[in-house]
Amino acid sequence: MKPCLLVDKSAGEVFRKKLHQLSLLDNHYKIRRINDKIAFPLKAPPTQELLAELKKLGDFVLSSMEFEELRRKPRDLIEALGDVLTPFELSLLPRSFDVVGDIAIVELPDELLHVKEKVGKALLTIYDNVKAVYMKYGKVNGAYRIRPLEHIAGEAKTETVHKEYGCFFKLDVMKVYFSPRLSWEHWRIASQVKKGEVVVDMFAGVGPFSIMIAKKVRGVMIYAIDINPDAIKYLKENIKLNSVENSVIPMLGDAKDVIETQLRGVADRVIMNLPSDSIKFVQVACKALKENGGIIHYYAFASEDKTFKDVEEEFIVEVSRSGRSVKNILFKRIVRAVAPRTWQVVLDAFIA
Ligand SMILES: C[S@@+](CC[C@H](N)C(=O)[O-])C[C@H]1O[C@@H](n2cnc3c(N)ncnc32)[C@H](O)[C@@H]1O
Known part of the structure; x- marks a missing residue:
């Protein structure tokens, strides 16, 4: 049994507000309606002082009765x-x-x-x-x-559809790579692409960069490569799901082979989101770029042993080994922490 206040239904809202204001109303229990009366569960019987406050609002009866407990969802x-x-x-x-x-x-x-x-x-x-x-x-x-x-x-x-900036990505969390923590990065790159560009997404996964670009920018052509057959299977589904069949071409295979055999000199922009191994693919990424140059979005891991500066220098050396050069670093940032004192970083570089 809980102490309660019985009031006429017509005065219910006025009393509810006052009881709440006086911290008397017990929100863990459901307010009851009994014929033309409302019963408010109270945390404790009101003091004389509080009763005097309540009397100013009109008639009521102090009583006690059973109330149904409300199950509130925990917040965390x-x-x-x-x-x-x-x-x-x-x-x-x-x-x-x-x-x-x-x-x-x-x-x-x-x-x-x-x-x-x-x-x-x-x-x-x-x-x-x-x-x-x-x-x-x-x-x-x-x-x-x-x-x-x-x-x-x-x-x-294990299969689900993830929504990101108006794009839908169907995927199996056990079979392909996908990180919701990269959503802003996907958006950041898509925001830089200009109408009519040709993009090579070397490690496309289920297509978060490729599809976001295709949905956001008109007249683009994106070659989306991945070595994982399941990633390509979902990428194909996602191309349909997002109605970008005319702009994204899924390509199953090793990015090195695919570029060497089919995509030399085609790209205005290359996306290299394979931070664990991207350094091994820098030379072939340069081969994908058009002769007059283009942009590479280069992802890598930095740590205390291998600083962001080391990553940048290693990248510049590797580009020069391909016979090209880094004209300038347009932008760089830490994308996210991936482990204690290890970060995924990105360089946006213009390659001449
Ligand atoms: C870190 S995930 C990035 C996926 C996607 N870009 C994203 O942001 O979610 C790297 C992807 O590269 C693919 N991959 C690894 N080695 C590859 C290679 N040699 N050629 C093409 N794709 C490769 C993996 O299967 C994986 O889907």
């Missing part, structure tokens, strides 16, 4: 798991995680592995749009740059 993992985990475990909960379409991907420290299902279920409770939760259990690796994932809660689905 700490609130959701506050009664379940120890304070130490709560302090280790991830502050952020990736959401790809309706799939959440979390990284948990070893100390939380025994409660991984609880963390997964909590995420499903907090976020209505999340239908499945996976846990990272290894690094992005291999030629296809895929990360091993373990299902920890919700539907055991």
Whole structure:
């Protein structure tokens, strides 16, 4: 039984506001309607002083009765798991995680592995749009740059459609690379492309750069290469999904072979988003550029051992080995942290 205030329905809103203002209304319980009366659940019986305040609004009856408890969604993992985990475990909960379409991907420290299902279920409770939760259990690796994932809660689905700046990307989180953390970078590059340009996206994945460019800029031609057959399968679907059939050409294969055999001297712009290995492809990227030059968006990893300056110098040397030169570095920035003291960086360079 909870203390409550019974008022005429006609005065309900006035009393509700006042009870809220006086911090008397207990929001964890559902307000009841009983015939022509409204019953407000109270946190505690009002003091004489508060009763005097309420009397100014009109007649009421102080009573007590049962109220239905309202189930409010927790706002974050700490609130959701506050009664379940120890304070130490709560302090280790991830502050952020990736959401790809309706799939959440979390990284948990070893100390939380025994409660991984609880963390997964909590995420499903907090976020209505999340239908499945996976846990990272290894690094992005291999030629296809895929990360091993373990299902920890919700539907055991791995395919989803991710929306980014009005583009749709269908993909399987277990079979292809995709990072929602690169969405602004995809947009940044797409914003630089001019009407009529030819672009070579050397490591296209499911097409976030290529498709965003094609949707944003008219009259472009984008050659989107990837070595992973699943990435190309989804890229083809995404080309249709985004109605850019006339601007994006999917090409399955090793970017080196594809450029050497089919794309020499065609591009105004080359995108090289393979930060782990892009240095090995700089010379062939230069071959893809038109004779009068063009822009390369070069991604790499920088760390304490290999600084951003080292990355830049290495790139400049590699370009010169191809017989061309870096006319100027148009822009550079740290894209994101990928591990403690390791960053993905980008250089936009004009190659003469
Ligand atoms: C880091 S992912 C980037 C994907 C996409 N550009 C994005 O932003 O999401 C790198 C991609 O390069 C592909 N890849 C790796 N080696 C390749 C090669 N030699 N030729 C073409 N694609 C390659 C991988 O399969 C992967 O899809």
